[in-house]
Amino acid sequence: MSGLLALLDDVAGIAKVAATSVDDVAAAAGKAGAKTAGVIIDDAAVAPKYVQGFDPARELPIIWRITRGSLFNKLVLLMPVAMLLANFAPWAITPLLMLGGSYLCFEGAEKIFHVFFPHASHEIEQDMSIKDPGHLEEQKIKGAIKTDFILSAEIMTIALAAIEAPNVWMQAATLAVVGIGVTLAVYGSVALIVKMDDVGLFLTQNAPTPIGRGLGRGMVKFMPVLMWLLSVVGTAAMLWVGGSIIIHGLEVLGFGWLGHHIHDLAYAAGHAVPAGWAGFVEWSAKATMDGIFGVTLGLALIPIATKVIGPVMGMFTSAKASH
Numbered sequence: 001m002s003g004l005l006a007l008l009d010d011v012a013g014i015a016k017v018a019a020t021s022v023d024d025v026a027a028a029a030g031k032a033g034a035k036t037a038g039v040i041i042d043d044a045a046v047a048p049k050y051v052q053g054f055d056p057a058r059e060l061p062i063i064w065r066i067t068r069g070s071l072f073n074k075l076v077l078l079m080p081v082a083m084l085l086a087n088f089a090p091w092a093i094t095p096l097l098m099l100g101g102s103y104l105c106f107e108g109a110e111k112i113f114h115v116f117f118p119h120a121s122h123e124i125e126q127d128m129s130i131k132d133p134g135h136l137e138e139q140k141i142k143g144a145i146k147t148d149f150i151l152s153a154e155i156m157t158i159a160l161a162a163i164e165a166p167n168v169w170m171q172a173a174t175l176a177v178v179g180i181g182v183t184l185a186v187y188g189s190v191a192l193i194v195k196m197d198d199v200g201l202f203l204t205q206n207a208p209t210p211i212g213r214g215l216g217r218g219m220v221k222f223m224p225v226l227m228w229l230l231s232v233v234g235t236a237a238m239l240w241v242g243g244s245i246i247i248h249g250l251e252v253l254g255f256g257w258l259g260h261h262i263h264d265l266a267y268a269a270g271h272a273v274p275a276g277w278a279g280f281v282e283w284s285a286k287a288t289m290d291g292i293f294g295v296t297l298g299l300a301l302i303p304i305a306t307k308v309i310g311p312v313m314g315m316f317t318s319a320k321a322s323h
Contacts, residue, residue, distance in 0.1 A: 070145065078149075085160075100245065101294075109239070204220065
């Protein structure tokens with residue numbers, strides 16, 4: 001009997017350790033996931049465009065296929081590489097983060113540039129022409145998964161840099177939780193967004209009360225506004241996150257002049273307002289300055305990306321792919 005009680009006590013102890021480990025993984029995943037907020041917002045803002053123009057019945061299947069591709073990107077392709085870097089080449093994480101941050105700055109600045117100087121590619125217009133819906137669906141899904149790979153790489157690298165785990169297994173578990181949680185959050189939100197107009201149309205046509213039909217009409221009319229807001233917020237998030245990644249990376253590499261000045265200016269702004277607003281104003285000032293740096297860097301990268309990187313990549317791919 002005493003042996004049985006001792007065994008039960010050991011089992012209870014193991015259960016407590018396991019429960020603590022689960023809590024630690026959840027806490028670490030939450031902390032690391034918060035660091036990726038800007039990229040997540042942009043991912044959620046970009047994804048709905050991949051189902052525009054398709055029959056409503058195909059929207060959710062397309063999103064599900066992109067979701068599976070995103071999980072494959074994060075868990076099968078990126079997580080092993082991230083773990084190898086973290087344990088054998090941690091010095092490479094900061095340069096990779098800065099490379100991803102530069103990409104975010106370029107993408108955000110290019111969107112702003114396109115607003116003021118609209119431009120289009122004849123090749124892209126041909127690719128997006130709805131001549132063969134099945135072919136178009138496959139192309140859009142492949143394009144979405146490729147875009148997701150870049151954003152997922154940034155998410156996983158940011159999360160990895162934020163994880164403080166006592167061992168490699170806890171680190172891997174936390175990274176996996178972040179990858180799965182972010183993917184479900186992003187594409188779950190996308191599914192709700194793209195079906196909102198269908199729900200609104202259904203209410204407009206079938207709701208038994210005037211209030212319900214009015215709500216449906218409001219949902220349908222609000223969809224273009226929501227998509228515009230997502231685009232604006234996503235672009236701002238890209239520039240803020242990209243700029244902050246580059247500035248922090250420069251500090252890590254020993255070039256902290258810009259980061260220190262931004263910190264000092266944000267601190268001064270926070271202490272120029274009543275105490276209750278100090279934290280919010282300081283954060284807002286720093287985010288704004290990070291975003292200004294991000295758009296400046298992104299604008300500088302546009303000619304490099306289009307005149308140098310694009311043609312070089314075109315040397316190794318087809319002319320169509322280079323576009």
